[in-house]
Amino acid sequence: MSSISTPADRQAYWDDFYSRQDVALPLLPSQFAVFAASDFPGVDSVVEFGCGNGRDSEFLAMTGLQVLALDASSEAVELCRQRTRSANVRYEHCSVQNSAEVLRAFVADKRRVVVYARFFLHAIDEAMEAVFMDLLATGLPTGSLLYFEYRTKEDEQVQKKFGQHYRRYIDHEALICKLRALGFSLDYQVQGRGFAKYRDEDALVGRCVAVKEQP
Numbered sequence: 001m002s003s004i005s006t007p008a009d010r011q012a013y014w015d016d017f018y019s020r021q022d023v024a025l026p027l028l029p030s031q032f033a034v035f036a037a038s039d040f041p042g043v044d045s046v047v048e049f050g051c052g053n054g055r056d057s058e059f060l061a062m063t064g065l066q067v068l069a070l071d072a073s074s075e076a077v078e079l080c081r082q083r084t085r086s087a088n089v090r091y092e093h094c095s096v097q098n099s100a101e102v103l104r105a106f107v108a109d110k111r112r113v114v115v116y117a118r119f120f121l122h123a124i125d126e127a128m129e130a131v132f133m134d135l136l137a138t139g140l141p142t143g144s145l146l147y148f149e150y151r152t153k154e155d156e157q158v159q160k161k162f163g164q165h166y167r168r169y170i171d172h173e174a175l176i177c178k179l180r181a182l183g184f185s186l187d188y189q190v191q192g193r194g195f196a197k198y199r200d201e202d203a204l205v206g207r208c209v210a211v212k213e214q215p
Contacts, residue, residue, distance in 0.1 A: 007128070011072055018053065018075035029059035031195055032118045032149040032207065037063050039209070043114050043145065047106060049099075049132070050120035054080035054091065060116070061089035068106045070094045096124065096132045103139050113144045121150040121175070122168050136212075137182040146184065146210040148175075152191050155204035172206035184210035 033056035040046075044065060051057045051069035053076065061067045067089040071077050077093040084091065094102055107113050115136060121129060136146065153169040172191045179186065191206040 007125070010123070015073050015075045018073055018079050027053070027055050029056050030118055030149075032056075032147075033059050033116075035207075036060075036114070036116060036147045037065075040065075040114060040145075043112055045106070045110050046114045046116050047103060049096070049115065049117045050123060051080060051091065052076055052119075054083060054089075056116070056118060057089050057091070058084060058086060061086035064088065068092065068102070070099055070102070072096070096128050096135065100135055100139060103135065107139070107141060107144075111141055111143065113140060114147060115140065115144065116147045118147075118149045119151070121148060122170050125168060133178060133182055137184075140212050142212055142214050144212045145187075146179070146208070146212075148210075149195070149205055149207045150175075152204055152206045154191075170206060172208075175206070176208060179208070179210045183213050183215060185213050187211050 037060055046057075046060050046065050046067045048057050048060070048067060048069045051071045054069060057067050057069035057080070062085075065088065067086075069080065069089055069091045071080075071091075071093065072095040074093045077091045080091040092102055121132075124132065150170045151167060152172050155169060172189070176186055176189055186208060188209040189207065191204070193204050195203075195205050195207060
């Protein structure tokens, strides 16, 4: 865990990170995005939390899905808007705490929605995670799907390509228990290496796919 621990510090870090055009960010979609897109059953719309530089949102939009991409960094959202080539994606500068209305408007006319969050859960603290989970439990239509990928506790000691910033390593089994307690059933879950390789870094990550059941 780095000293970048307060929400204001974290937002300042990411604004600076995405404002630097010399940062060598990957532009191809992540392995998780390709996995998710090949697995979406009867879905035509996706909400991505923590879209970063938009590489996964762009990829999902190019497959024909309607995508709402959210990020708390204004610099990240501006970068995405400058680079986007798809009319199917909308980028919004929005934190979890301020996303309820945006999410509600997006899902209002939809029966089944995917919430996609890659490397997002471990970038927020427990208080924000609680707000996020409550938002998903109360704001999504029945049958909606969650696709999560995150660094697990076992990954904490591994050297990171992008250096030190706030990372809260996730207890995979505890997360699954939280989702079930909130009314989601688990369709798929795994943890291990080989899922999120980037150059010589092979993060130990967890993945899960959950379905919102009837209240």
